[in-house]
Amino acid sequence: MSHVFPRHMKTHPPKAVAGDGCYLIDAAGKRYFDGSGGAAVSCLGHSDAGVRKAVKDQIDKLAFAHTGFFTSDPAEELADMLAARAPGGLGRVYFVSGGSEAVEAALKLARQYYLEIGQPDRRHIIARKQSYHGNTLGALAAGGNEWRREPFAPLLIETTLVPACYAYRGQAEGESLEEYGRRTADELEAAILKLGPETVMCFIAETVGGATAGAITPAPGYFARIREICDKYGVLLILDEVMCGMGRTGSLFACEQEGISPDIVTIAKGLGAGYQPIGAMLCSNEIYGAIEHGTGFFQHGHTYLGHAAAAACGVAVLKAFEERDLIANVRDKGAKLRVALESEVGQHPHVGDIRGRGLFLGVEFVVDRATKAPFDPSLGIAGKLKKAAFEAGLICYPMSGTIDGRRGDHVLLAPPFIMDDTHVDEIVTKLS
Ligand code: PMP
DSSP states (O other): OOOOOOSSTTOOOOOEEEEETTEEEETTOOEEEOTTHHHHTOTTOSOOHHHHHHHHHHHHHOSOOOTTTOOOHHHHHHHHHHHHHSSTTOOEEEEESSHHHHHHHHHHHHHHHHHHTTOTTOOEEEEETTOOOOSSHHHHHTOOOHHHHGGGOSOSSOEEEEOOOOHHHHOOTTOOHHHHHHHHHHHHHHHHHHHOGGGEEEEEEESSBOTTTSSBOOOTTHHHHHHHHHHHHTOEEEEEOTTTTTTTTSSSSGGGGGTOOOSEEEEOGGGTBTTBOOEEEEEOHHHHHHHHHTTOOOSOOOTTTTOHHHHHHHHHHHHHHHHTTHHHHHHHHHHHHHHHHHHHTTTSTTEEEEEEETTEEEEEEOSBTTTTBOOOGGGOHHHHHHHHHHHTTBOOEEEEOTTTSSSOEEEEEOOOTTOOHHHHHHHHHHHO
16 A cells, blocks of 8 residues: 555556656556646646756756745746746746646735735635636635535635636527626626725636636637726736646637736646646736835745746747647647537537637536536536546546536546647547
């Protein structure tokens, strides 16, 4: 028996021993197509030569120098690359080791910003139902996933939840997508007015809703309206792109496709592509400037902030995207996978919705397509599907509680960007 403390204590997963392109290989030699990139992490597959070399070279030179004392070439290079590619005004990059840390940093930065500009009453967070922002206490408090939140209530921070843009279940009869998007966004304005605009610190949302929601995409105009509302009331807009960012939806930052720029954006997962744990929070020059000219000190920090080998990994990942035009492949394979899913599994009586963007696709399961009734949660449909697919050699990411934290099942597909047309067939065959 190993002394590892696993998350699921009653199951005994096989041991992964090697990676080969889009595949993971277990100790018995079985190959699994990584159809979810773990959890939207392994965008370059599992054996990328360039990233492996970049990390090794950096460790040979310098692995770690605490940022309380030093900066490093890779950290500076990665920050410059990200800032140059980020939507307008997001000029400062704060490094962390993962997604939850990025969200914690974003929330604390928002709070400190309002303290420094003399608006100490702004402490309320508004977030969305069907959201997930991480498992640390602050990030958990900002998320809308009931079954994850409940055991730890009361949470440290009180969050007001507004509906997510979830057209499959939210769009009314006869309502256009644009009208639905506007109506949903306007719920944010109502929540701000109810709380009192002078007390609201930020609105946080995943640009494309991932783990909890199954790749729900914003309706046209939804985020433009959200941006307008945030500006009107001086509320900071934080977009969490930990899962949907870094090329996953067909653009480096998912919000590029919404034509807006947030005040803060969080990224992780794909930035290290699984080769190193790294994430980042990018913030506007305005927020940074207010603190720089105020106390000049962000009251936050972790030991591994700006880890040199992790930063070198991030640089190599971004270079791989560009040198091999991989985000174009995300758009191409994403479109093909979606068409194939629609034709091969879309007609199944229990498939209610197929949605998403790029290589970030969700399939929601229902008892009955006409009524959209969800399965009884005790059946654990998504988990059963994950198990059957895993046995067939396909990894997909399941979630139950899609609708309200309790009911509703989906699986998420987020395969590596390096996949080719044969992999489209493999995913669909193994899933159907
Ligand atoms: N935000 C989002 C949108 C996520 O999907 C996740 C992870 N699934 C997190 C934050 C937390 O990231 P991590 O697990 O790296 O802490």
